[in-house]
Amino acid sequence: MDQLLATDPSWVGGHRLVARLGAGGMGVVYLARSPHGAWVALKVIRSEYAEDPDFLARFRRETELATRLSSRWTVPVLTADADARSPWLATAYVPGLPLSEALALHGPWPVPQVRTLAAALAAALDDVHRAGLVHRDVKPANVLLAADGPRLIDFGIALAVGATALTADGSVIGSPGYLSPEQARGTTVGPAGDVFSLGCVLVHSLTGRPPFGAGGAAAVLYRTVHEEPDLAGLPRELDAALRACLAKSADERPTVARLRDLFGSFDSRSWLPGGLPAVVAERAGRVLDLPVPEPTELSAAVADPPPATSRRRxxxxxxxxxxxxxxxxxxxxxxxxxxxxxxxxxxxxxxxxxxxxxxxxxxxxxxxxxxxxxxxxxxxxxxxxxxxxxxxxxxxxxxxxxxxxxxxxxxxxxxxxxxxxxxxxxxxxxxxxxxxxxxxxxxxxxxxxxxxxxxxxxxxxxxxxTRTAGPGAVLRYLNRVVHPQRTAVVYDLADEEESLPTVQIVTVHGHLDGRVDVLEVAAGDGFGAAARDIAAHPDDVVLFAGATPSRAAACAAALKAAGHRGVRVADEHVLSAAFLRAGEGWWISTGYADAADPRLxxxxxxxxxxxxxxxxxxxxxxxxxxxxxxxxxxxxxxxxxxxxxxxxxxxxxxxxxxxxxSYESQSQYLETTPDGGWFLYHVEGGRARFVARQDAIGRST
Structure with a gap:
């Protein structure tokens, strides 16, 4: 719980904001007082979503469904406004401790407590699915531990069963490490996806670690899709049920009704492991002592409606x-x-x-x-x-x-x-x-x-x-000309967010032929160790996934020093004088054409x-x-x-x-056609020389 920022409003829909509870990609969650004096968790959706009529229609439909959701183990939606400049919804506020924080503070849970936790969460999901919703983001941070039992919270990216996805296929919604393989691939998600996520949460609660490991998001997503979970140390009595939850195929997972039979009913007697009841009680007591803050600078600035802004102003x-x-x-x-x-x-x-x-x-x-x-x-x-x-x-x-x-x-x-x-x-x-x-x-x-x-x-x-579709020219060059047996993707975590789409394209979405291995390099590390690992197979292809030219130049120098002889590729973001000096022989994918292109x-x-x-x-x-x-x-x-x-x-x-x-009708992204605007360059003599546009690669190269 954090203080309000100067840029936060003081009031939303008649609710007095008191503190920040958290923030994410969809918006900010505040602790607020309702007009009737009750504590609520009020989520304000980012304003750009208000410009999307499809999103607003979905938001209205899903909040209406959520208001009908009646479950002991979820937090009810009290009110919402899809027509506000920044749409918002308010749920009852339940003081407690997120399961993620409890695991970080106190470690794994004993089997009896995990079983009763599983019983409550399975019942919650059963109620969610019966209401026509799929949660899509079941993870420890969205399980709130209250004194009288757990609550499944945050339906900010919930989807009505049978509705169109919030983003186009190829996008990933959810939290890596807990989302299902079908979510990782960006395809249709149903109730079975929530079962997979529940299995991940319960494994983490029992072992103290997520079943698909830690690290960069791309590596976790890749393991979720292609590798088996780490289930070492699972107790025998829960092993079979949790393995079934984590089946790669949605059709092979049990229903939540079946899980309710397997896990039994919630046992309110000592359901929290030792030490946690006191922490939960202390967390609940904090709210009672909160003062009402002064109005934020933003609210003070807009206390009166601003005059119409003239061109001169x-x-x-x-x-x-x-x-x-x-x-x-x-x-x-x-x-x-x-x-x-x-x-x-x-x-x-x-x-x-x-x-x-x-x-x-x-x-x-x-x-x-x-x-x-x-x-x-x-x-x-x-x-x-x-x-x-x-x-x-x-x-x-x-x-x-x-x-x-x-x-x-x-x-x-x-x-x-x-x-x-x-x-x-x-x-x-x-x-x-x-x-x-x-x-x-x-x-x-x-x-x-x-x-x-x-x-x-x-x-x-x-x-x-864009990188969302991957570096198209070099991927086509590798698949049409090089035919790699193995490609080492050097994932520079200094640019983790910006480079993740490229890594997803070649791993999760399989747009690169042959075997693909991801080597993550931490933001503060050099590339020597990764280059030595790659040099053990000196003829393998290397794809640099990063966006900082100086880091790319360092990677190029390290590969050369380690004796790598294979094809090396990257995208336009690495280009600089330093990289052109170090990157002799690299192949580069760009989004800009060259005067040597006949069409120009x-x-x-x-x-x-x-x-x-x-x-x-x-x-x-x-x-x-x-x-x-x-x-x-x-x-x-x-x-x-x-x-x-x-x-x-x-x-x-x-x-x-x-x-x-040409733009896709749903996502409105530029279509990735053969003439989709990628161009191939080769670094020669300290400059990037144009080779071909994407649709000519394989014919002229």
Missing amino acids: LIAASAALGVGALGGGTAWWQWGRPRTGSGAGKRTLPTRVIGLLGDRSNEAVRSQERGAGIAVAEHNGRADRPFDLALRAVDDRGTAAGSAAGAAGLAADPDVHAVIGAGSNEAVPAAVPVCTKAGLCLLVTRADSTRLNVVHTTSTLVLRA RAFTAAYRARHGGVPGPWAAEAYDAVRFAAHGLAAPGGDGRRESLRAELLRAPWQGITRRF
Whole structure:
């Protein structure tokens, strides 16, 4: 339990917030007083989910089902509001100790106490499933130990039986180490998944360790899918039942009704192991002594409804944050100015402004400005154009604050119909909520961050293939050309969250042929030990899963020193001067095309004529972004409003010079087609040389 932050509200739906109970990917849980004075646990869902109508419909349905759930062993949902700016739900607050904390403090439980714990949790799941719900996140942290028995809590990612999953297939919801193999694969989850998770919880309670071990999430998920659980030390009387719960196939697991027969009924006499009753009682007593806090800064700031924000105020706010929204940080392309006809018969065309947001001291952003400018000039040179285009480049200084302020300045201008997010992983995500609130379509060309994985709930479209789908070009190269027998994946835990999708793609989802072994390298460690292990099989393939160039360079140097001779691959995020010096011979998968790509021939000629050189990385992608936006704005039957642009862009595939833009109907992610926008490079002589686009690999390499 923690104090409220200055950014937390003081009130939600008439409930007075008192403290923080926890936070996760879906939102924040607060301890609060209801309008009637009762203690409640109030979960506030992250605001971006409020933009997803499918999520809101599911949230309403599931909270309605949960309010009907009546079980001694669950915590009832008291009220909820799916229409709030940030949807929320309130459950009864039960003071107690999470099972995860109890195991960490006091170790494994004796068999009699685990059996009675199992009886209560099986009864809880039976009631949950009878109510038409699947919990999907049964783990020790979601089992609350109260004085009168356990409670299964947190239905924040629960799913109504038979409903569409919260995320598309290929995504993983739940907690690694306790979720089922079908969850790890990102496929449909039913009641049997909860049985598997219950088995993991009970094994952990008996042995003091999770059955699929510890470590990085990717390694745990891989063991869950492909390896047998560690059940050493299980007592004989519970061994058979728990082994059945942990069957890889959902069809082979017992039902919760069968488990209730096996575990018997809850025994309230001394159900907690020695030492825990006093801890639970002490934890419950803390709530009684809590003072009501002063209003948070956020609540004080919005005590009165704020006045409508004018364009002038937004621009002033941008300037205060160091971003010249209309001044020195803004560049108007000469060929992008409105074209007003003169004389009889001349028509005046409306102007659609496209913003470009990024750090203008960065060469990749400057390259995108030039590429986007060529698209604007080409559009304005067409006699049949329905409108003129203008390009406005805003400098975000490469920071999140600058990105948010720059996006606000662009959004304040009604002539701005789209924004190209040309910046970095650090900056671009901060522009997403600003553009979403304004109904302004944000087109992301370069950033590749896990923080952009939920943009299907916003007004944003990611125009590039991402690590969520894996480093496509090198995977195709390995499978089509190299045919590896064994690949060692060096998983750099310094970039654990950002690199996890790549590791999942080649392990859990099996997108790489042959045997795959994962070697985890801790954030503070070097790569010498891993390189020596790999060098025991010097001709094996190595895939570096990391995103820090200096770490990649160190890995490359360690492999060379250890005598590794096999193929080595990575993705674009490792590229730097240091890596190019150390990584001779590596194969790299990128999301940007190269001037040597035949499909860029006309663009390259136009770029050379205007700027006197070949286009750099991401220039062609920005050129496509402008053309894609213009295509959507001019769509037949469209209303031309910026709020409608994203829907028009999703309506049908569009072919650019870099890739085919086609989006999956449910997830709204860029489809991973053969022409999905991956490009293969080879490090030679201290530079990355273009080899082929993804769909040509195996034919020309």
